[in-house]
Amino acid sequence: MNLPQNQPNASSRLFPYTPPTGANFSLELTPNVTNRQGLIEIRVGVLLPYSLPNDITQVLSYSGTSAIRLAASEINAKQLIPGAFITLVLKDSFNGHDPENSGAAQAIFSTVSLLQSQAGVSGVIGDVSSALTVQSALLTSRLSIPQCSYSAGSTQLSSKDQYGYFFRTIPTELMFGRVIMDFVASRGWKTIAVFYAGDSLGSQMMDTISRQAVKRNISIGYRKAVMEVGAGVPLDVGPALDDLEASGQRIVIVASAGSPQTKLIREAVKRGLVSKDYVWLTLNQVTEPLLGGNTTLKPTELNGFFMFDNLLKLNGYPPYEQWLDKWAALDPVEYPYAGQRDISSNEVQAYSCMMTMAYGFANASKGNLTALHLLEAGRLGSRLKPLGMNTNYTGPGGPMVFDEDGDVVYGNFILNNFQDGKIVPIGTYYSGLFNLSSEPMYFDGTYDTPADSAPLKVLNPKFGSSIGMVVISVAGLSVLFSLLTMLIVVVYRNAKVIKASSPLFCCLELCGFILLYIATVMGLDKPTKFTCMARPLALDIGFVLVVSNIVAKNFRIYRIFHNIYVTKRVIRDSHLLKIVGTILFSNLVIMAAWFIKYPPVLEQVVLADFTSYWSCSNLGGSSSTPFFAVLLAYNAALLFIATYLAYMNRNVAANYNECRQIAFVVYNILLAGCLAMPTVFLPNEQFLVKFYLSTVVILFGTTFSLMFLFFPKLWELFTQIERSQQRLGGVGGGGAGGDGSDDNSIDGFIYNNGGWVNGSGNLAVLAQGSAAAAAAAAANGSGGAGSMNEGSQYMSAGRRKGSIGTLDESKSESLKETHMGYMGVKFQNRWLPFLSSWCMRRVILYPTGRFFTCFELGKPETGRTFSYVSVFIQSREPGSYILRVIGCGRFDFLFQVRDEERLLYWYSLFDNNRQPPSSNHWSASMNGGNGGDNGVMMPLGNLSMGNLTLMSGLNLAPPSPTHQAHGSLHGGGGLGLMPGMNPRSESDQTLQGDISMTPLQHGSAFSNGNNNNANNNGVDESAGFSQVSSNYFNSMLHPDQHYPPQQQQQQQQYQPYQQQQQQQQHYHQASNSVANEAFERSRFVESEQQELRGQRSVVDLGTLSRVAVEEDMEHGVQGQGQQQQYERRYI
Structure with missing residues (x-):
């Protein structure tokens, strides 16, 4: 308050109307x-x-x-x-x-x-x-x-x-805070520093200044008490002033009076903090106590001080x-x-x-x-009460309006400016309004308003900076590549490699990549109101376009391969486009609600080291967190769905090359998301870390995904174009591997594997001496492209004694029962069943031992053997004929077949105690005697050129009435269906007849006339393998046809492998010869039947399961000398 200092001594005056002293x-x-x-x-x-x-x-x-x-x-x-x-x-x-x-x-x-x-x-x-x-x-x-x-x-x-x-x-002292903050706001300052007294009044003053600052959107960058609370002893102001200088604040309010105030200002003058860079605002007039007494301060050293006081006049x-x-x-x-x-x-x-x-x-x-x-x-x-005193009275001191605390709402204040050593009033505060009568002058004698803080270094990378040029270069080249790729996709949309990937979804993915690159560039330099809304939208829409289209593609593959027998199911692009549209629309709804409720605003964040950065924040602050959490959870769920589908489709990459690419892209996006997520929670001081990490993650993830998805397609497309040009120019001469090549067809397979077919067009099963190599070749699904003579090197290797450790050479053993097929298999973990998927596998079943072997087609080294406990039919619905085999470990095995007949057939095979249902066709059997259980059984319905069982020492011939009659006459000893062996049904096609497998006898001959061969120890060279009529393979290759064909179709033979009538007769003659020999041999087999039944050795070599049986024949046949003979059979 301003009290008179020049009045006469009041104590020497006599005042009238003075009350007597005393209570x-x-x-x-x-x-x-x-x-x-x-x-x-x-x-x-x-x-x-x-x-x-x-x-x-x-x-x-x-x-x-x-x-x-x-x-x-x-x-x-x-x-x-x-x-x-x-x-x-x-x-x-x-x-x-x-x-x-x-x-x-x-x-x-x-x-x-x-x-x-x-x-x-x-x-x-x-x-x-x-x-x-x-x-x-x-x-x-x-x-x-x-x-x-x-x-x-x-x-x-x-x-x-x-x-x-x-x-x-x-007015109370607290009203000084309101008046001072009004002046600060009028100067446009947005950040201040405050020194306040540590007593109760000073704390209340600080609270008032804080509330008024919040109302005016002014931040308090530094605050410090200059007196211990309740102690009344001034602090050492040196550290407080050091902290002020370090904070970078330039507008200083001293909300205290008396000795702490004067001491603080004197020390600030000594440290050079009263200068053109600083503005000091104080309560009451401080120049007189500062310049009075034995002070060394000069009046000019206090220029630019602003002093607020009650206005009485x-x-x-x-x-x-x-x-x-x-x-x-x-x-x-x-x-x-x-x-x-x-x-x-x-x-x-x-x-x-x-x-x-x-x-x-x-x-x-x-x-x-x-x-x-x-x-x-x-x-x-x-x-x-105070509110009752509000009667709209206006007196010489202004309007008298009181609040509920009894304090006047409007006070009267004066602002004095110290200019050239003089106190100059420059403004007044009447009834809540601040009026400046003249412009304020600052320390340097100018009227230019100083900055409220030290010059700040903006951390946002500029477009022309080194990092900005790198980001723009990478994004620009990638966008150009995306546009060119989109043009190529549109132009070559009918090419098979493009059409298989769906041109529409490829273009949508490319649009998503372009948006991600644009959003990355928009993250450079100081953001604007437009970029505050456009960048998050571009990031979100770009991410959703890429991931949702990947989800749609993976979903298409998953639906097709989830059921192994529905690879021709059509899922149109329009159906998948609905999925993409739904995902994108849901995302946009969340974003729109977020921006409408809490629109983004531009904000400058000032850091402690005189640096700052511009960012976009929401008006709601923490209130907008639920929208961010919902959007984050939604996109994370979308990414995990894409990851799950990619994992489930990992095994179909061999047929759909893009599936493996999509899987790598999804894993890359998931990794990028995990790396970028921590940047959301980093503190403000780590702005550059957040920027560099997020930018690198977006650029790397986007570029990797773009190149990995589309570069292989473009390479394959241009390779096909080059091959086509070479074929048109006569350079290639029918190169293999292109689209439409016969190599991928069944005819092409048989043609390229001609070494497995003899000159008559019949399947050649390799001789015993070369069976191991041939088995590996068959497992790989490849064969020589040469003639029969080129492949006959495997057939003349002669006989070698096998070396299988599990065989007991002192006893004669025979193979009991083995079955092979090519079907859909799912290895299902009991604890994580949803992570398993269907895949095609070659399966070799050993029902008597209750185990089986599975390996991939063309990858014999992947063979694995599993044992099982029980089996039951899980599903008999059309299109979903599934058999569940309970394993001994933590895995169960699901087998899917084409129809119910195969389902029942394989169920009977796995469940060894059951007899399979009868049918007109059955798997080939081999019998070593009258018992009929010693045999090799192959499911003919799944027999193809790629999964043939290789055997040696077997004759495969179509049965004839002679076979059947002879088999009945002699009790089935080695002819046709062996006694006790029922036919097994496995295929949906009808094979009118049987295939019998009979062991070779020493000295047996085929109709080619070659009965002796020195290299084969008297065994006919041609007897080293068996032949099957091509009509049997016609029935297997064409399930809709029956064998034998109808009368009007008998002349329509399978063109690539036409059979001659003489060759068919050759097989019947050979079969009759074998039947006769088998009858003579039955007396030797009968004596050993009981011992041989149940004897078997199996070794899993990792490529194919191999069963070897050695028989030591100690008795001669038809007067010839006793000679030891070995048989090997490879399955």
Whole structure:
């Protein structure tokens, strides 16, 4: 507050109307009342320290009393309180004769004496200091008596729990915070530093400044207390000033007074912090104490200081000017400090106290006699609380409006600017409005507003920076590649390699890649309002376009290969496009709701090391987190679905080359997402880490996915184009491997594997000496392209004794039962069944041993053998004929076949105790005697050129009536169907006849006439392999045809492998010969049948399961010498 310093010594003056000193004495004044008849006296106490020997206090007390008497005179003269008049009761709140009872104790005694006087009081005005006022106001509030102060500014009095009836006409210290922040906002400063006192008042001031800063969107970059809380000892301000310099803040507010304030400023001057780069704002005038005494400071060193103070003289304000006229007209003898057009202290506030209270009394009583009597007795109650004093009164101090705490809403302040060693008023604050009368001048003598903080280095990489050029180059080249690829896809959309990948989805994926590259470039430089919305949309739409189309493609493959026998199922692009559209639409709905509810805004984040970066944030702040969480969870689920489908389709890559590419792309996107996710949670200080990591992850993930998806397609496309041009130009001469090549057809397979077919067009099963190599060749699905002579090298290797460790060479053993087929298999983990998928496998079953071997077609090294416990039919629905085999470990095995007949057939094979259903066709069997269980059985329905069982020492010939008759005559010994062996059904085609496999006898001959061969120890060379009529393979290659064909179809033979009638007769003759020999041999076999039944050795070589049986024939046949003969059979 601004108190007069040039007045005469107040203690030497004699003031009229001074109350006697002592708690029991008072002085009553009733100004300007001539007739009291019919009027009720309203007594108002004036409690001031009249006897306190202090110049400032006495000026405040006596000048205030003069203003209060002026107001009471006007109230009585104008009868502002209808039916009543005002009587002032002056009371000294200080006992000068008794120092022991002075201060707070004396104030309490004086207040109690005033309230318990004969007539009492209806209201109280006082005290001048906050320390005395808190004592008296506590008592008046307990008795519901209103009290007003015109000079006590302590914030403690704002507590309505203790001071419910107290109000004041002077602004509190807290209003300084509001005024200062208004000036800061008018200068455009957005960040400040604050030093505040560590006591209760300083803490409240800091809270007020913080609230006002938030309202004006101003941040407090640094704050520090310059006094220990409650200690009253100033801190060492050196570290505080060091921290200020390090913070980079340039606008400094000193919200404290007295010694801490002056010490802080002096130290700041020494450290050079009072300069053109800094602006200092303080409470009250600080230049006089700083420049007074034995100081070394120069006035120019304080240039640019801004000092805020209460404004008591509202020159030019009409109510104030009118009041000055009345004040100057008073007699200074009767009214101390009056009689001049000037004020000495808080006269205006004292005058407003009395006038506000009078208007409040009038408003509460409204001329009612009963209310006036209650008011007289001091029992009008809650009507006289601070809010009840809001009567729209406007006095010389401005409008008197109070809040619920009793503080004035609008204060009057003045802003002084220290310019060239002088205090210059440059602005005022009236009724909540800040007005500058002149431009503020700063330390350097200029009027240019300094920056609110140290120059900040913006961290956002520019377009022209090195990293910016790299990002633009990579993104630009990739976008160009994507556009060219899109053009190629459109032009060559009918090419098989493009058509298999769906041109529509390829274009959508390329659009997604382009959007991701554009979003990466938009992350450079300072963002704008447009990029704040466009970049997240581009990232989201680009990601969804890429991943959703990958999901659609994988879903198509998954649907096709989930059921192994529906590879021709058509899933149109329109169906998949609905999936993509649904995913994209759902994503856009989330984004739209997010941006509508919390639109993105541009924000500059200032860091502690004088750096900053621009970013886009949502207005909702943490409130927008649910939208981000939903969007993140949605896209993460989409990515995991893509990963799951890629994993499930991993085994079909051999047929659909893009499947493996898609799997790698999905895994790459998943890895990129995992690397980019932590950047969302990094602190602001790690902006560059976030930027570089996210940019590298997006560029790498996008570029890798783009190249891995489309580069192989383009390479294959141009390779096909080059091959086509070579064929048209006569260069290639029918090169293999292109689209439409016969190599991929069944005819081409048989043609290219001609070494397996003899000159008559019949299947050649290799001789025993070469069976191992031939078995591997068959497993690989490849064969020589030469003639029969080229492949016959395997057939003339002669006989070698096998070396299988599990064979007991001292006993004769025979193969019991083995079955082979090519079917859909699913290896299903019992704990994770959803991770298994269907795949085609070659299966060799050993039902008597209850185990089987599986390996991939063309990959014999992948063979694995499994044992099983039981089997049951899981599904018999059309298109889903599935057999479940319970394994011994943690895996179960699902086998899918084409129809119900095969299902029942394989069920009977796996369940060794059951007999398979009868059929007109059966798998080939081999019998070593009458028992019929010693045999090799092959499922003919699955027999093809790629999965043939290779055997040696076997004759395969179509049965004939002679076979059947002879078999019946001799008890089935080695002819046709062996006794005890029922036909087994496995195929859906009808084979009218049987295939019998009979062991070779020493000296047996085929119709070619070659009965002896020295290299074969007397065995016919041609007997080293068996032949099967091509009509059998016709029935297998063409399931819709039957064998034998109808009469009208007998002339339509399979063209690539036509059979001659002479060759068919050759087989019948050979079969008859074999039947005769088998009959002669039955007596030897019968004696060993019991011992041979059940004897078997199996070794899994990793390529094919091989079964070898060695028989030692110790008895000769038809008079010839005894000669040992070995048989090997490879399956």
